[in-house]
Amino acid sequence: MLSEVKTFQKEYMTQFEDLYAYSYEEGTDTERFLALGLLLRRYYGDRWKESVSEYRQDKKRQVYYFSMEYLPGRQLKSNLLNLGLLQTARTAIDGLGLDFDQIVRAEVDPALGNGGLGRLASCFMDSMASTGIAGNGCGIRYRYGLFKQKFVNGHQIELPENWLRNLNVWEVRREGKAVTVRFGGTVELVPNADNDLKPVYHNTQTILAVPYDTPQIGYHNKTVNTLRLFSAEVPYEDETAYQTPQERNAVKQITEVLYPDDSNYEGRLLRLKQEYFLCSAGIQTIVNHFKGLKLEWSEFPEKVAIHINDTHPTLCIPELMRILLDDEGLSWEQAWNIIHKTFSYTNHTILAEAMERWPVDMVERTLPRIMQIIWEINRRHYLIKGALYGQDIAHKTAPVIDGQVQMAHLAILASHSVNGVAKLHTEILENYTLRNFKLISPAKFNNKTNGITLRRWVMLANEPLSNLIDQRIGKEWRSSPKEVSLLKAYQTDKKLLKELLAVKKANKERFAAYVADQMNIEIDPNALFDVQIKRLHAYKRQLLQALHIIDRYWRIKEDPGSIQQPRVFIFGAKAAPSYHYAKEIIKLINALADLVNNDPEVSEFIKVVFVENYGVSLAELIIPSADLSEQISLSGKEASGTSNMKLMANGALTIGTLDGANVEIRDSVGEDNLFLFGLKADEVENLKASHIYHSADYYHNNPRIKRILDTLIDGTIPDIEEEGRDIFDSLVTYNDEYFLLKDFDSFVDAQDQADLAFQDPHEWARKCLLNIAASGNFSSDYTVLRYAKEIWKVDPGLHLFNIQDFS
Ligand code: 26Q
Numbered sequence: 001m002l003s004e005v006k007t008f009q010k011e012y013m014t015q016f017e018d019l020y021a022y023s024y025e026e027g028t029d030t031e032r033f034l035a036l037g038l039l040l041r042r043y044y045g046d047r048w049k050e051s052v053s054e055y056r057q058d059k060k061r062q063v064y065y066f067s068m069e070y071l072p073g074r075q076l077k078s079n080l081l082n083l084g085l086l087q088t089a090r091t092a093i094d095g096l097g098l099d100f101d102q103i104v105r106a107e108v109d110p111a112l113g114n115g116g117l118g119r120l121a122s123c124f125m126d127s128m129a130s131t132g133i134a135g136n137g138c139g140i141r142y143r144y145g146l147f148k149q150k151f152v153n154g155h156q157i158e159l160p161e162n163w164l165r166n167l168n169v170w171e172v173r174r175e176g177k178a179v180t181v182r183f184g185g186t187v188e189l190v191p192n193a194d195n196d197l198k199p200v201y202h203n204t205q206t207i208l209a210v211p212y213d214t215p216q217i218g219y220h221n222k223t224v225n226t227l228r229l230f231s232a233e234v235p236y237e238d239e240t241a242y243q244t245p246q247e248r249n250a251v252k253q254i255t256e257v258l259y260p261d262d263s264n265y266e267g268r269l270l271r272l273k274q275e276y277f278l279c280s281a282g283i284q285t286i287v288n289h290f291k292g293l294k295l296e297w298s299e300f301p302e303k304v305a306i307h308i309n310d311t312h313p314t315l316c317i318p319e320l321m322r323i324l325l326d327d328e329g330l331s332w333e334q335a336w337n338i339i340h341k342t343f344s345y346t347n348h349t350i351l352a353e354a355m356e357r358w359p360v361d362m363v364e365r366t367l368p369r370i371m372q373i374i375w376e377i378n379r380r381h382y383l384i385k386g387a388l389y390g391q392d393i394a395h396k397t398a399p400v401i402d403g404q405v406q407m408a409h410l411a412i413l414a415s416h417s418v419n420g421v422a423k424l425h426t427e428i429l430e431n432y433t434l435r436n437f438k439l440i441s442p443a444k445f446n447n448k449t450n451g452i453t454l455r456r457w458v459m460l461a462n463e464p465l466s467n468l469i470d471q472r473i474g475k476e477w478r479s480s481p482k483e484v485s486l487l488k489a490y491q492t493d494k495k496l497l498k499e500l501l502a503v504k505k506a507n508k509e510r511f512a513a514y515v516a517d518q519m520n521i522e523i524d525p526n527a528l529f530d531v532q533i534k535r536l537h538a539y540k541r542q543l544l545q546a547l548h549i550i551d552r553y554w555r556i557k558e559d560p561g562s563i564q565q566p567r568v569f570i571f572g573a574k575a576a577p578s579y580h581y582a583k584e585i586i587k588l589i590n591a592l593a594d595l596v597n598n599d600p601e602v603s604e605f606i607k608v609v610f611v612e613n614y615g616v617s618l619a620e621l622i623i624p625s626a627d628l629s630e631q632i633s634l635s636g637k638e639a640s641g642t643s644n645m646k647l648m649a650n651g652a653l654t655i656g657t658l659d660g661a662n663v664e665i666r667d668s669v670g671e672d673n674l675f676l677f678g679l680k681a682d683e684v685e686n687l688k689a690s691h692i693y694h695s696a697d698y699y700h701n702n703p704r705i706k707r708i709l710d711t712l713i714d715g716t717i718p719d720i721e722e723e724g725r726d727i728f729d730s731l732v733t734y735n736d737e738y739f740l741l742k743d744f745d746s747f748v749d750a751q752d753q754a755d756l757a758f759q760d761p762h763e764w765a766r767k768c769l770l771n772i773a774a775s776g777n778f779s780s781d782y783t784v785l786r787y788a789k790e791i792w793k794v795d796p797g798l799h800l801f802n803i804q805d806f807s
Contacts, residue, residue: 019031019034029106040085061793066313074616077460082455111145114260120450126780136228146161174212175210178233230277233252265354282316320338347419357404360400399413418437448790449778450645451779457620482776512625544747566605588720594718655674695736
């Protein structure tokens, strides 16, 4: 160890000086970080090369995970942990008189995604490498990631996030592997010598897709996989085609910025171009690799499994058809057969407004050949499915309906597997949203409950907790996450429970220091930390929590002493810039924070903290400090949720509805160890169908609710005239689409129970322990192993895993 540290120090100093021509002592933290990152490249370089060449030489079956979004978080500590070098590096760097943790924070956190879907993709990349699955990620190297959020007078404003302002030490530009992507123009089908129709293109625009590769290092194994992100550039040979700065600029526009919208579909042309750009570049890369193997086309599905993360990369399907038909000369039947064996698709949403549909004329103009292929898929669909199931079902499941390309339909029809991301979500897809597809192809449907990588979310984010777990049950859980359940045996061990509380307290102090420093708000680490961190959306019901805070405010005002348990309400959320209502809720919560935090009578018992610019790095700071995890979406709306899993793994107790993966969390931790409330999914559906819900009745007949809602419009909360009125109207006049008022009383009861439970630290700690013990079930290692076994049909590196572990 000592000699390893010494060597590391020497190498680091040399690396730094080679880079900057002065000593590390004179450098900035960014420079110190960059030197460290560059040094690390030497530690994984060989393994990366070996993994890539092993996959090629053994002609291994590989997974290609296509996602428009990734949220990897900072990578330095994660890479060190997985290489087994974390302690060495920390000791070495601190030993040089530097502050390791400060250098870690100098890395930028790439926000190339919106929320859960992007973070899931990154957890999967980590888990695929760590279980030895030959998995590649394909995505877009956005020049600007998700906007940086600032609050000005409590309003969200958005600033550009220039994440590439410093060198990105992890990526490798591979210009030699660039491919070209064609847009626009017209296409003519002309018979060739064999009388086959071949497309001839006119006036198309050709764009270069340059790959940037980032290593995905497996945990304590030899696997290093690749995340390949494509950047749009003007093609070098074709420069004359782009003469004006405007023309050149338009090319770069394609990968300029991430669309800052989750679950709300907007049919914008640039987004369509982004999607096709990723699909075409990725598929061409796969085809090029496959051609190097010198196999028959019929063997393609044996070597390639392509997974599409929601419908955003669905154009991979017609793109591969295009290449097989036009460039490789396969028949339609041969090509479609390959497609069907190759593709699988995950659905992440049930919200109707999030379903992607593109107008046919837009696709026609932008991607004329692709639209022809979609029409042919559509024609054959009516022919075959119409004959089998009747025209009505054929029509309802068609790829093109009413002049719109239905991306989900295309994805489902072409794939051999369609999965939801939690049991309840999959059931809803099968029985409601996608029931016609379930009818025609029942065997395609399956569930794969989401997961999280415990390496980032526990081992790195919460080192004190991880060490405590090691002390009791050994380190096996680090590679076999289910072993964390051995902790259950210690639920009556007073010493351990005390230590657990001490760890939690220390994490709370760390977050409190951040809040004091960044926001100038004092929070008490002894208070209950109540955390809701997720994108801001009406269905996630941050507003329900805001109403609960207003209720507490009045309870304290009217009867000081009626609230005994001090709480800190912590929010982290970005709203889509165009989502007016979500932004109004942000303003409301910020104004409420001002009111509450500055009223001495109230602030002794409640504080409200809305952190700016919530993202992966802030999540890593907040989650270990949480006592209570808010998972309060209207039942049936949240596909899975993953912050619920991260929070439980860090010993927070869930307060939630039976929605998404909360259902499985309940099954795994037991009903007594979380706080459930509210309507169930089927009750929501029945209530909607019966049309008997009149939210105004709750306003008029329930004095507590009336008082809370009046607070939105009577000037009690400063500076929310417009917002308060709009929010009031949404709840009272427009019939409360997400049933907040219906669920309100049951929510407040559950919150009061949580208060009561928190008063008994020993019993609370026991429940924390049981939550941690149950969290191993939600390791994304198991999730990807299930995908590997049941969908992708690839063998993991089973040296690490017992097959029974995950089946
Ligand atoms: C689509 C078209 C145009 C512009 C944007 C989009 C778009 C972008 C991102 C639509 C949806 C998203 C993201 C959705 C998302 O993050 N869904 C979440 O996925 C998680 C992982 O499965 C689940 O846990 C969450 O429940 C789900 O909300």
